Amino acid sequence: MDKHTLDESQLLELFRRMTLLRRFEEKIAGLYVRGKITGHVDLYGGEEAVGVGAICALDLKDYVVSTYRQYGHCLAKCAAPRAVMAELFGKQTGISHGRDGAMHTVDPNLHFIGAIGAGGLPIATGLALAVQYQEGPEVVFCIFGDTALSQGAFHEALNLASIWKLPIVFICENNFYGMGTFIDNSVCQEELYRFAEPYKMPGVRVDGMDVVEVYIAAKNALSLARAGEGPSLIEAVTYRFRGASMSNPAEDRAVREERIWRERDPIMNLRRRLLGEHGVAEATLDRIDHEVDASIDDAVKFAEESPEPPLDTLGKTVYASDH
Amino acid sequence: MAQITYREALNQALREELDRDERVFIMGKEVGYFGGAFKVTEGLLAIYGEKRVRDTPNSDLTIVGAGIGAAMGGLKPIVELTTIDSDLLAMDQIVNAAAKIHYVSGGKANVPLVIRAPQSQSLEAYFLHAPGLRVFVPAMPADAKGLLKTAIRLADPVIFFEHESLYGVKGEVSDDPDFAIPMGKAKVVREGKDVTIVAYSKSVYDAVSAAEMLAHSAIDAEVIDLRTLNPLDMTTVVESVKKTGRAIVAYQGWRTGGAGAEIAAQIHEAAFDSLDAPVARVASLDTPMPYGQHREIMALPSVAAIVKVAQRLI
Numbered sequence A: 001m002d003k004h005t006l007d008e009s010q011l012l013e014l015f016r017r018m019t020l021l022r023r024f025e026e027k028i029a030g031l032y033v034r035g036k037i038t039g040h041v042d043l044y045g046g047e048e049a050v051g052v053g054a055i056c057a058l059d060l061k062d063y064v065v066s067t068y069r070q071y072g073h074c075l076a077k078c079a080a081p082r083a084v085m086a087e088l089f090g091k092q093t094g095i096s097h098g099r100d101g102a103m104h105t106v107d108p109n110l111h112f113i114g115a116i117g118a119g120g121l122p123i124a125t126g127l128a129l130a131v132q133y134q135e136g137p138e139v140v141f142c143i144f145g146d147t148a149l150s151q152g153a154f155h156e157a158l159n160l161a162s163i164w165k166l167p168i169v170f171i172c173e174n175n176f177y178g179m180g181t182f183i184d185n186s187v188c189q190e191e192l193y194r195f196a197e198p199y200k201m202p203g204v205r206v207d208g209m210d211v212v213e214v215y216i217a218a219k220n221a222l223s224l225a226r227a228g229e230g231p232s233l234i235e236a237v238t239y240r241f242r243g244a245s246m247s248n249p250a251e252d253r254a255v256r257e258e259r260i261w262r263e264r265d266p267i268m269n270l271r272r273r274l275l276g277e278h279g280v281a282e283a284t285l286d287r288i289d290h291e292v293d294a295s296i297d298d299a300v301k302f303a304e305e306s307p308e309p310p311l312d313t314l315g316k317t318v319y320a321s322d323h
Numbered sequence B: 001m002a003q004i005t006y007r008e009a010l011n012q013a014l015r016e017e018l019d020r021d022e023r024v025f026i027m028g029k030e031v032g033y034f035g036g037a038f039k040v041t042e043g044l045l046a047i048y049g050e051k052r053v054r055d056t057p058n059s060d061l062t063i064v065g066a067g068i069g070a071a072m073g074g075l076k077p078i079v080e081l082t083t084i085d086s087d088l089l090a091m092d093q094i095v096n097a098a099a100k101i102h103y104v105s106g107g108k109a110n111v112p113l114v115i116r117a118p119q120s121q122s123l124e125a126y127f128l129h130a131p132g133l134r135v136f137v138p139a140m141p142a143d144a145k146g147l148l149k150t151a152i153r154l155a156d157p158v159i160f161f162e163h164e165s166l167y168g169v170k171g172e173v174s175d176d177p178d179f180a181i182p183m184g185k186a187k188v189v190r191e192g193k194d195v196t197i198v199a200y201s202k203s204v205y206d207a208v209s210a211a212e213m214l215a216h217s218a219i220d221a222e223v224i225d226l227r228t229l230n231p232l233d234m235t236t237v238v239e240s241v242k243k244t245g246r247a248i249v250a251y252q253g254w255r256t257g258g259a260g261a262e263i264a265a266q267i268h269e270a271a272f273d274s275l276d277a278p279v280a281r282v283a284s285l286d287t288p289m290p291y292g293q294h295r296e297i298m299a300l301p302s303v304a305a306i307v308k309v310a311q312r313l314i
Helices: A008-033 A048-055 A071-076 A081-088 A117-133 A146-150 A152-163 A192-199 A211-226 A255-262 A266-276 A282-305 B006-020 B044-052 B060-072 B084-098 B124-128 B141-153 B203-216 B234-244 B259-274 B293-299 B303-313
Strands: A063-066 A112-114 A140-145 A168-174 A203-207 A232-237 B002-005 B024-028 B053-055 B076-080 B114-119 B134-136 B158-163 B170-173 B187-190 B195-199 B221-225 B228-230 B247-254 B280-284
Touching: A008 A048, A008 A071, A008 A081, A008 A211, A008 A266, A008 A282, A048 A071, A048 A140, A048 A168, A048 A211, A048 A232, A048 A266, A063 A071, A063 A117, A071 A081, A071 A112, A081 A282, A112 A117, A117 A140, A117 A146, A117 A152, A117 A168, A117 B060, A117 B084, A140 A146, A146 A152, A146 A168, A146 A192, A152 A168, A152 A192, A152 B060, A168 A192, A168 A211, A192 A203, A192 A232, A203 A211, A211 A232, A211 A266, A266 A282, B002 B006, B006 B024, B006 B044, B006 B141, B006 B170, B024 B044, B024 B060, B044 B053, B060 B076, B060 B084, B084 B114, B084 B124, B084 B158, B114 B141, B124 B134, B124 B158, B124 B228, B124 B247, B124 B259, B134 B141, B141 B158, B141 B170, B187 B203, B187 B234, B195 B203, B195 B234, B195 B303, B203 B221, B203 B247, B203 B303, B221 B234, B234 B247, B234 B259, B247 B259, B247 B303, B259 B280, B280 B303
Parallel strands: A063 A112, A063 A140, A140 A168, A168 A232, A203 A232, B024 B053, B024 B076, B076 B114, B114 B158, B134 B158, B195 B221, B195 B247, B247 B280
Antiparallel strands: B002 B170, B134 B228, B187 B221
């Protein structure tokens, strides 16, 4: 076992955070079907162990740069469920005052940036440059999907991060699908962690359905970056339980494939471990479930009751500078 | 005040802002040891070191993206691209990220990034079409310096066009370190009463030459240098058109869908009743730039073309 171990209270926190992401998503899927949430909502269910395991390894001051599949990452980075839900409703009280929805949440207070696909990699690299330039202690976690590896930005960003030895960890959520395209058709090297070697950085593959394994790998990479040892690449092998987004159901995937992965549900896994290995009482976990549900119901009520952004303000934050 | 070139004026602006603010740094291909593809950053590496004058790989997309990230991380990056053509490789970062981040963050995040783009093709209309971006197009050495300083101090992302044929042009430039030119303020470079010629970048020089030729045939042309396209100072333009009753927009972009189309439309909207003739455009031919020098001259808007159009309007 690695030097980074987790005690029971930390495991319970990982369980709480993953449960929040899952139940939040189930709630918004229902609201979407009922027309309460519109626009585009990318789904994360099944991949919670990656976002939660990685982001919980960070301190609050560290940065997360994510993709459009990001409200899960955003919640894992401790965004208030009320603010995230209100944003999905397009309300003034949302994290971006209803300007963004679920596409690229950006909140400097949370040290969180959502970007578009592989577009986050160059931005994360620049953030890491800013940290290095100002001799700060922060590290940047850049989380992206396997599809990003078929874009040039992946090469350029890893190359630059390695040349400048930047404090950044590249974390690839390999869920095997870019929308409906299987990875065979988009990346020639399916063992994605092997892309680390040509960029002269450490690369590891972890079980992305095991939150503890992800957490430990993230802590190791974080320690390297914090110590000025430069970037790393983590490939977390995972699976998206639903379609890529609410408007793209995964009807074409094999039923058997889905069933195998659902048996490896990261939340159920951790639940079994907490009950078995750690002797945690079932009532403790049920209480967490209830608390999470209550916070989500509260977020929905808050979002529903919040005002729409005043129409006359919609054109007003296009520029930071007046003339 | 001293007579210096457009290139030297930019170099001075960079030095002054590097001195003024520790957060300012320059990165791009060739900016350090080579002194810039057009020698604009010459001498800066020796003074400010590799931390603040950073040579980068030939990765335009990622250098611009890294500029965005660095800006969001508290720095004031100046990215030099080899030419504006390289901007096209970075278009995703410029349009989908730099231009939108302030807005999609609900006004919480800023991207104080300057992208310096030596201009061979005239692609300014592409950037004018992205709300959230500032677009600067200085023609005169003094404006090149003053507007670059403004761009560096600004909280918004700026695409800063430097026309390649202007680097050697000389002009009077202030050496006061507090000197800066505000954005969104067009300059009337020649007063006249018969026709308004609106221009920017290299075309300002052509417009002034055309006005001098028109004076021989007793046509008194007013020439306006826009200096920035976003913000666009239509107040100065409309005031002039209301006086002259006629307007020509002269620019090196392609005619179809160019900045001139936008300016002409806005003149029609704001000053229709004052116009004695439709607003005319003198722009590049709608063709990729041909290689041979003679053909290149044919494809670009010329002084003679401006003169001819002005005579037709009157």
